[in-house]
Amino acid sequence: xxxxPLNLRRAIIWIGRLVLGGIFIYAGYAKIFLPIMHPRxxxxxxxxxxxxxxxxxxxxxxxxxxxxxxxxxxxxITLGLLLIIGWRLRIWAVLSTxxxxxxxxxxxxxxxxxxxxxxxxxxxxxxxxxATVIRDGAxxxxxxxxxxxxxxxxxxxxxxxxxxxx
Amino acid sequence: xxxxxxxxxxxxxxxGFFALLIASALGLWARQSPAPVPDVDPHVASxxxxxxxxxxxxxxYQCPACKTLFMTTNRQVMDNYVSTGKVYLIHRDFPLPxxxxxxxxxxxxxxxxxxxxxxxxxxxxxxxxxKWEQSGDVDGTVAAVLSPAEMxxxxxxxxxxxxxxxIQKDVAMGRLYNxxxxxxxxxxxKGQTYPYAGVMNYEILRNFLDQLGK
Numbered sequence: 215x216x217x218x219p220l221n222l223r224r225a226i227i228w229i230g231r232l233v234l235g236g237i238f239i240y241a242g243y244a245k246i247f248l249p250i251m252h253p254r255x256x257x258x259x260x261x262x263x264x265x266x267x268x269x270x271x272x273x274x275x276x277x278x279x280x281x282x283x284x285x286x287x288x289x290x291i292t293l294g295l296l297l298i299i300g301w302r303l304r305i306w307a308v309l310s311t312x313x314x315x316x317x318x319x320x321x322x323x324x325x326x327x328x329x330x331x332x333x334x335x336x337x338x339x340x341x342x343x344x345a346t347v348i349r350d351g352a353x354x355x356x357x358x359x360x361x362x363x364x365x366x367x368x369x370x371x372x373x374x375x376x377x378x379x380x
Numbered sequence: 381x382x383x384x385x386x387x388x389x390x391x392x393x394x395x396g397f398f399a400l401l402i403a404s405a406l407g408l409w410a411r412q413s414p415a416p417v418p419d420v421d422p423h424v425a426s427x428x429x430x431x432x433x434x435x436x437x438x439x440x441y442q443c444p445a446c447k448t449l450f451m452t453t454n455r456q457v458m459d460n461y462v463s464t465g466k467v468y469l470i471h472r473d474f475p476l477p478x479x480x481x482x483x484x485x486x487x488x489x490x491x492x493x494x495x496x497x498x499x500x501x502x503x504x505x506x507x508x509x510x511k512w513e514q515s516g517d518v519d520g521t522v523a524a525v526l527s528p529a530e531m532x533x534x535x536x537x538x539x540x541x542x543x544x545x546x547i548q549k550d551v552a553m554g555r556l557y558n559x560x561x562x563x564x565x566x567x568x569x570k571g572q573t574y575p576y577a578g579v580m581n582y583e584i585l586r587n588f589l590d591q592l593g594k
Contacts, residue, residue, distance in 0.1 A: 255572050262588040266576050269584040276583035330445065330561045331578045339558065339575045 223363050230360025231297045234310055234353065238294030244337040245287035260337070261287070267334030271320050289313075307364045311357040318354045321347055419553060421546060423493035424471040427462035433592050434568040435467055438474040438554045441485035441505045442513055445579050446563045450506045453582045460586075466593055471502065472550040474562050481516050484538075486547050488522045491537035492530075500525045501534075567592065 243249070248260045255263075265283035268274070274282065293313065296306040317335070324331060325347050333342045340346070420429075437454065439446040454469070461467035473490065475482035485505055492501035504525040505512070512521045523531045537543060557566050557575050567574040569592040 251572055251574075253571060255570075255574075256591075256594075258594070259588075259591045262591040263574055263576075265584050266580055266588055269581045270578045276581055279581070279584055280587060329578075332576070339577060341560065341577065 223367060227303075227360055227363050227367060230307075230356050230363075231300060231303070234314075234357055234360065235294040235297035237353065238290045238297065238310070240294075241336055242287040242290030242292075242294065245290075248337055250338055264334065264337060267332055267337075270329075270331040270334070271324055272329070273320060273323075303364050304361070304368065307357070307361040311354070311361045314350070314354045314357045318347075318350045321350045419549065420470055421493070423496075424490070424498055425468060426458060426499070427468045428465045429468055431462075431465055431468040432569060433461070433467045433589060434470065436470045436472050436553075436566040436568070438472045438550070438557075438559045438562055438564040438566070440474055440476050440479060440482045440562040441489065441502075442479035442482040442509065443476065443562045444509070447506045447509050449563045449565075449579045450502070453580050453585055456582045457585070457589075461589055467589065471498070472553060473547045474551055474554045474559060474564070475547065476562060481512065481518055483547070484516075484518045485512070487538045487543045488518050488534060490543040490546050491534040492522065492526070494537055494543075495530055495533050497526060497530060497534075569593070 245264045246257055246260055248255055248263070261284050264287065265279050268283045268286075269276070269279045290313075293306055293310050297303070297310060321333070321342060324342055325344065329342070331342050332338075333340045333346045335346070335350075422429075435457070437449070439450070457467060457469065462469050471489075473486040475486045489498065489501055489505060492498050501522050504521055505518070508521045508524075512518050519535070522534060526534060554564070557564070557573070559566075559575070559577075561577050563579065564575060564577045565580070567576070567588075
């Protein structure tokens with residue numbers, strides 16, 4: 215017996231892919247192009263400015279900060295696109311979940327330590343508050359649920375695939 | 381077959397997303413608006429007014445993070461960027477209501493600036509922050525680095541009440557930039573404004589300043 219093409223599990227996976235994929239693409243885009251600024255600064259300046267925000271978390275040495283600042287935005291855009299496209303979803307869902315959990319851990323640590331810093335999530339001067347912690351926690355939960363459901367879904371036959379011969 | 385179909389549409393989907401990304405980037409490029417020109421009190425500024433980069437530091441003498449920024453990063457900025465004419469560094473007073481002696485310390489700092497002793501007093505206030513924070517003896521801290529004659533002038537300026545409007549002007553400027561914590565540094569270069577809240581590591585800041593100066 216085939217499962218319906220539209221069920222709760224698939225709906226959650228779709229929501230997760232669209233929401234997380236969209237957020238990743240916008241977050242990466244915002245860090246590279248600084249859309250809040252007019253005129254738009256060169257990419258090198260935007261990434262060096264993002265490095266200041268990464269550095270404010272005081273988690274990495276300067277070389278690590280520069281490496282993250284110059285690679286993370288591109289990784290976010292790539293992951294976002296791959297999530298939305300859905301090709302080899304389980305791989306990108308796992309990577310996305312690990313990345314969001316990493317963000318969540320950094321945000322929780324900084325908030326618990328009382329660090330008065332900007333989130334740096336979307337390259338805006340957004341202070342890191344309890345709202346940031348809740349938002350990142352919700353995104354981490356969504357990513358985990360999407361990943362688990364993506365693995366469950368692959369065990370079942372695709373609703374549009376040819377029926378198995380008896 | 382499904383796999384073949386999805387593999388065939390993959391480049392199209394990718395091309396679509398990249399086209400959207402590039403289109404929106406170009407659209408933002410076209411929108412331009414000038415950055416605000418800072419209203420500068422030269423008594424509390426260091427370096428050349430013609431420097432390509434302007435750094436406004438919104439600071440509170442009683443804030444520990446401001447002390448860290450001053451004692452570590454900004455000293456190196458003074459040595460390597462301000463003294464070489466690359467950065468014009470402006471002190472902005474932003475005394476926070478949560479700090480009991482911030483306003484008084486800001487008054488003494490501005491008074492010292494009026495008689496050309498800002499750097500010495502700024503350094504004394506930050507270096508001895510823990511002492512005067514406990515005792516409230518801002519006057520004694522400042523007196524330790526000024527001559528009696530200079531101290532007389534500073535006390536007269538503080539009592540004169542003419543310094544509070546200068547401090548309030550800085551606070552109002554901070555509100556324009558949505559400053560809500562200290563230290564907040566606002567960078568200006570090539571008509572753009574970059575606000576940053578918190579302490580900065582000098583090595584990382586150096587990279588940013590070098591990019592701004594290109």
